[in-house]
Amino acid sequence: MGLLALALGGFGIGLTEFVIAGLLPQVSRGLDVSTAAAGWLISGYALTVAVGAIAVTAATAGMPQKPILVGLLALFVAGNLLCALAPNYPTMLLGRVVAALCHGSFFGIGSLVARRLVPPERASRAVAMMFAGLTVANVLGVPFGALVGERWGWRATFWAITAIGAVALIAIAALIPRWAGGAGGAGDAGGAGVGRKADLRSQLHAFHSTQVWLTLAATALGYGGMFGAFSYLAYTFTEVTGFSSTDVAWLLVVYGTGLVVGNIAGGRGADHNRDVTLLVSLAGLAATLTVFGLLASSRPAAVILVFLLGVFGFATVPGMITRVTDAAGGVPLAASANVSASNVGNAVGAWLGGLVISAGWGYAAPLYVGAGIVGVGLVVMGWAARGSVNGDRGGGRGTATGDAVEAQRS
Known part of the structure; x- marks a missing residue:
């Protein structure tokens, strides 16, 4: 039940991230701002996630993690409430920023709590379960926002998300056991609880690990390649493939369904052999993007x-998070840094995709750019996997955190 509570929180946060895309025209008209200004409700959110994931996790270092999760969801509720009530654009943007502050830390800290709830050999599947909420939100987010917004107005969408956040907050407070949400520190995923300053210092020390940086780089490159192509898929579908603009919505649902399947398969595969799963997933992603470019018509x-x-694209997520936290000795800051790395990758990938379109290479070009970025990520992941075989932390199954907890509970 604790995993379901985390998944519900992830669903609400995912809705907040994705739903705005279907509401931008209504929000723009309702708040009397330009489309470009309304676009900052998306990019401002993403930038806040990238920075906030590390900043919030560092600021709460050494504190019990269950109360942190409850507090993050309270922040999420407050941000969406601001959006629902926003009388003007600055208030709306502030609400988006407040809601975004909880995003990265919730998934970073939540992933550590999730894997404490299961036996060590199911660690990546537990993380996948939490991220299932995010993947379902990706499938439903845009159509949900468009449907509710069209029927009752865009503010009703944010009222609904606020209610989901409140239910998730209560569920986590009631269903996450105290032992699973203790204070986490370096080498102490089970939550023995150390002093805040010492814990932050030890968490930062974990970033001396080469495996941590290689995994973060592979995460950024994998995400960057996928979202660099995804950002322009609507143009690819309409300008290259020949679909109508009304077809784009159901095509994105097909993509979102793939995210759900990949999340489940990636979690199971990572628990069996994490590095092999990550290498196969990145190779499959690079091949898919290349073939997509060739057959886009x-x-x-x-x-x-x-x-x-x-x-x-999403099969890498559970394994990357358990890999980076194991390589860092179970510190929450590493898991949150992984979320930041993915958002940095998203931004850079989208920027590079836009560059090739502006250069006149066509709307299929971002697919090839994405394949190239993921190819570099595959090389980095291969280097990391080779290092783990030679004895560095980070390879194999996601068991370091789980082992620490088992030792504590016994």
């Missing part, structure tokens, strides 16, 4: 390939 191929893009 074919409608049947585009439907199949956008599904595979979601599958291989």
Whole structure:
């Protein structure tokens, strides 16, 4: 039940991230701002996630993690409440920033709590369960926002998300055991609880590990390649494949369904052999993007390939998070840094995709750029896997955190 509570929190946070895309025209008209200004409600959120994931986790170092999760969801509720009540654009943007502050730390800290709730050999599947809420939100977010916004107005969407956040807050407070949400520190995933300053210092010390940085780099490159292509898929579908603009919505649902499948498969695979799963997923993602570029003019191929893009793209998520936290000795800051790395990758990938379109290379070009970025990520992941075979922390199954907890509980 604790995992379901975390998944519900992830669902609410995912809705907040994705729902705005379907509401931008309504918000722009309602607050009397330009489309470009309304776009900052998306980019401002993403930038806040990238910075806030590390800043909030560092600021709460050494504190019990269950109360932190409850506090983060309270922040989430407050941010969405501000959006629902916003009388003007600055208040709306502030609400988005407040809600975004909880995003990275919730998934970073929540992933450590999730894996404490299960036996060590199911660690990556537990993380996948928490992220299932995010993947389902990706499938439902845009159509949910558009439907509710069209029927009752865009503010009703944020009222609904506020209510979901409140339910998730209560569920986590009631269902997460105290032993699973203790204070976490370096080498102490089970939560023995050390002093805040010492814990922050030890968490920062964990970043001396080469495996941590290689895993963060592989995360950023994998995400950057996928989202660099995904950011322009609507143009690829309409300008290259020949779909109508009304077809884009169901095609994105196909992509989101792939995310759900990839999340489940990636969690199971990572618990069996994490590095092999990550290497296969990145190789599959690079191959999918390349073939997608070659066959972008074919409608049947585009439907199949956008599904595979979601599958291989998100299959890396559970394994990357358990890998980076194991390499860092179970510190929460590493898990949150992984979320920041993915958002940095998203921003850089989208920027590079835009550059090739502006250079006149066509709307299929971001697919090839994405394949190249993921290819570099595959090389980095191969280097990391080779290092783990030679004895560095980070490879194998996601068991370091779970082992620490088992030792504490016994």
